[in-house]
Amino acid sequence: MIDIKQFAHLQKRTKDSFFHQKKIIKQVMAGQTVLCSKCHQPLSLYTPETKGEPGIRCQKKCTDLQLDFI
Numbered sequence: 001m002i003d004i005k006q007f008a009h010l011q012k013r014t015k016d017s018f019f020h021q022k023k024i025i026k027q028v029m030a031g032q033t034v035l036c037s038k039c040h041q042p043l044s045l046y047t048p049e050t051k052g053e054p055g056i057r058c059q060k061k062c063t064d065l066q067l068d069f070i
């Protein structure tokens with residue numbers, strides 16, 4: 001049986017992190033410096049022109065955002 005309360009909580013969390021990620025992506029793409037919430041290193045934008053997978057990540061890769069959902 002699905003725990004409805006837990007499911008709603010999970011949905012909200014997913015939604016929150018989605019908006020949080022979108023906000024970070026917007027800021028990085030606007031040229032602002034955004035620090036990783038874990039290692040506090042600046043996040044870098046990787047585009048198809050740069051080497052590697054497109055996305056936004058820090059050097060340690062504890063933050064690793066995919067850009068395919070924009």
Ligand SMILES: [Zn+2]
Nearest residue numbers: 036039058062
């Ligand atoms: Zn990090």
